[in-house]
Each structure stands twice: as structure tokens, then as C-alpha cells.
Amino acid sequence: MRPIDLEAxxxxxxxxAEQDVYLHLExxxxxxASHLDATKITAGAYIRNGLIRYTRGxxxxxxxxxxxxxxxxxxxYAEGLTHWETDSEGRLLTAGHDGDGKLxxxxxxxxxxxxx
Amino acid sequence: MIRxxxxxxxxxxxxxxxxxxxxxxxxxxxxxxxxxxYVCLTLGQMGRMMGNPLxxxxxxxxxIRERELEASCRSIGITDLRKFGLRxxxxxxxxxxxxxxxxxxxxxxxxxSLIMTFHPELSVHPDHNATGAAVIRAVARxxxxxxxxxxxxxxxxxxxxxxxxxxxxxxxSAFAKQKIGSLFAHQSQIQFIHNRFxxxxxxxxxxxxxxxxxxxxxxxxxxxxxxx
Numbered sequence: 001m002r003p004i005d006l007e008a009x010x011x012x013x014x015x016x017a018e019q020d021v022y023l024h025l026e027x028x029x030x031x032x033a034s035h036l037d038a039t040k041i042t043a044g045a046y047i048r049n050g051l052i053r054y055t056r057g058x059x060x061x062x063x064x065x066x067x068x069x070x071x072x073x074x075x076x077y078a079e080g081l082t083h084w085e086t087d088s089e090g091r092l093l094t095a096g097h098d099g100d101g102k103l104x105x106x107x108x109x110x111x112x113x114x115x116x
Numbered sequence: 117m118i119r120x121x122x123x124x125x126x127x128x129x130x131x132x133x134x135x136x137x138x139x140x141x142x143x144x145x146x147x148x149x150x151x152x153x154y155v156c157l158t159l160g161q162m163g164r165m166m167g168n169p170l171x172x173x174x175x176x177x178x179x180i181r182e183r184e185l186e187a188s189c190r191s192i193g194i195t196d197l198r199k200f201g202l203r204x205x206x207x208x209x210x211x212x213x214x215x216x217x218x219x220x221x222x223x224x225x226x227x228x229s230l231i232m233t234f235h236p237e238l239s240v241h242p243d244h245n246a247t248g249a250a251v252i253r254a255v256a257r258x259x260x261x262x263x264x265x266x267x268x269x270x271x272x273x274x275x276x277x278x279x280x281x282x283x284x285x286x287x288x289s290a291f292a293k294q295k296i297g298s299l300f301a302h303q304s305q306i307q308f309i310h311n312r313f314x315x316x317x318x319x320x321x322x323x324x325x326x327x328x329x330x331x332x333x334x335x336x337x338x339x340x341x342x343x344x
Contacts, residue, residue: 031205093174102164103164
């Protein structure tokens with residue numbers, strides 16, 4: 001993955017608008033967060049292969065970046081994104097990595113289901 | 117001293133779970149001529165470590181971690197690796213009876229005298245606890261005289277408060293080479309591993325070597341609780 005280029009990522013987001021796409025969205029602070037520090041709670045969520053169709057997808061910010069996908073009846077949102085790529089299977093992968101390179105958030109779009 | 121076993125079955129959810137807590141004991145059994153089967157339930161697909169600099173993404177990570185798992189097994193000497201194909205972070209949501217069925221099939225096939233897994237309640241990660249619980253559920257279906265021993269690894273902060281000290285303590289220092297090989301096979305987890313060794317190479321630092329020289333387990337006692 002490479003650091004986000006706002007213009008290129010915006011162009012890629014436009015390519016997936018107004019069609020059925022499979023969404024992978026996750027965020028987490030790590031399974032051991034509360035084990036290592038009792039004042040923290042281990043928190044995370046993910047959806048894999050959520051089928052969505054967005055009317056408008058935008059990337060904003062000055063790094064880390066935010067993506068918002070406007071759905072006919074709602075929104076998809078991710079914050080803290082730092083890296084992206086379009087992979088060899090034509091999927092749009094974005095992710096946010098912390099200073100140690102650990103993944104903190106990921107938002108991915110594909111026209112075919114992601115493997116489970 | 118390590119007891120001579122007929123067959124050892126290891127059941128864990130993530131590639132790298134075997135490295136810190138089980139690899140030295142497994143290598144010892146293999147040197148004893150005891151067959152060792154390792155069932156790894158997932159491919160650690162949801163791990164957070166992507167390398168620094170980045171060398172993985174969410175979609176390439178499973179393949180990378182599968183290769184790492186295989187390299188770890190080669191270092192330990194494990195030749196019978198079974199991948200159950202579940203997804204990281206979902207073990208506790210699977211149908212518990214169906215998962216126990218699959219584990220029991222392997223138990224019946226390999227007829228182990230010992231199973232090693234995580235403690236079903238004191239192993240921090242929900243996948244760890246669910247894996248231990250699935251093993252207990254599977255073995256509970258066997259008539260008591262036919263049940264293999266189960267050694268559990270627990271590492272929750274309160275583990276000794278709840279269970280007392282571990283009853284099985286293995287000195288695995290003679291298998292440091294296999295264990296270090298297993299640890300360092302997990303290249304995508306390497307920062308975590310280096311952090312545990314304070315950045316020093318355990319092969320060359322006696323203090324760090326000491327850290328990996330003991331593997332500790334609690335023998336599962338059926339009176340702890342009946343499986344729910």
C-alpha cells in the first residue's frame with residue numbers, strides 16, 4: 001500500500017459509485033488493549049461483504065484522511081486512513097496504520113465478494 | 117521432565133499461538149518420537165500488524181500468515197498441520213456443537229494421549245477461550261476413561277489467582293533453536309516478538325533465552341466446571 005494521494009483516491013472512489021459493491025469495513029484498537037491496560041476497553045467492529053450502493057463517495061482531510069459514502073438511506077464512514085491501493089483484482093483497499101504500522105481502520109470496496 | 121505420550125494433539129486458533137507457549141514442548145515430543153498433530157483454526161486474517169515498513173494489507177495477510185505458520189511448523193518439526201479454515205475473531209460465534217464435531221473427528225482419528233490448547237476462560241482473546249472451550253466440549257463426549265489429558269495455557273492477568281500455580285512446568289531450553297525458529301517464522305508479527313525480547317536476539321542473550329525456556333500449563337480438571 002502507499003500513502004494516500006487525495007486526487008487519485010477520489011478518482012478511484014468515483015469508479016465504484018452507483019453500482020452494487022461489496023464492503024469490508026473494520027476498526028479496532030487490538031484484541032489485547034484491555035489486557036495490557038485495564039483503563040482501556042478492547043473495542044472493534046467489522047463488516048465483511050456488506051452489499052452497498054453509494055450515490056457519492058468522497059475522501060477528505062489533510063492526512064490522516066476520512067472517507068464518506070452516501071447511501072440512498074444512510075452513510076458509511078471511516079476515519080484515520082493513511083494508505084491505499086487498487087489491487088490486482090481491481091479492489092479498492094484503504095487502511096489507516098498507526099506509528100508502529102499496526103492497522104487501526106480499513107475500508108475496502110470490491111465488485112465481487114471478498115474471500116471469507 | 118516430560119512425560120512420554122502416544123500422540124499429542126495441539127488445537128489453537130491463530131498462526132503464532134503455538135510459538136511462545138507450545139513450540140518447545142512440541143519439539144520435545146517430536147524428538148521423543150511422539151507424533152504431533154496441530155489443528156490451527158484460522159489464518160489470523162484480522163491481525164493488525166502489517167509490517168513496518170508495510171508489507172501486507174488486509175487481503176494479502178491470510179496468505180502471508182499461512183506461509184509463516186507452515187515455516188513455524190517446519191522449525192518445530194510438526195508435519196501434520198490441519199487448517200480448519202475459520203475466520204479470525206469469529207470462533208466464539210461458530211456453532212459450538214459443529215466445531216466440537218470437527219475437533220472430535222481429529223481426536224478419534226489421531227487418538228492422542230495428550231491435547232494442548234488454551235484455557236477456556238483465562239486466555240484473554242475470545243478466539244483463544246472459544247478454542248479451549250470447543251476442545252473441552254469435544255473431549256467431554258468421550259467416556260471418562262477414554263479421555264486424553266488436556267493441558268491448558270492461560271495468561272489472563274488473574275490466572276494464578278484463579279487456578280493457582282501451573283502444575284505442568286517444562287524446561288524447554290534444549291529446544292531453544294526450534295522455538296526461536298518458530299517465533300521468527302512469524303515475520304508479520306515480528307515487532308511483537310522483538311518487543312517481547314526487548315529488541316535482543318534470544319539466541320545470543322542469556323536473559324532473553326531464559327524467558328522462553330519454560331512452558332507452563334494447567335491440567336484441565338473436569339470438576340472445574342461441566343461444559344455448558
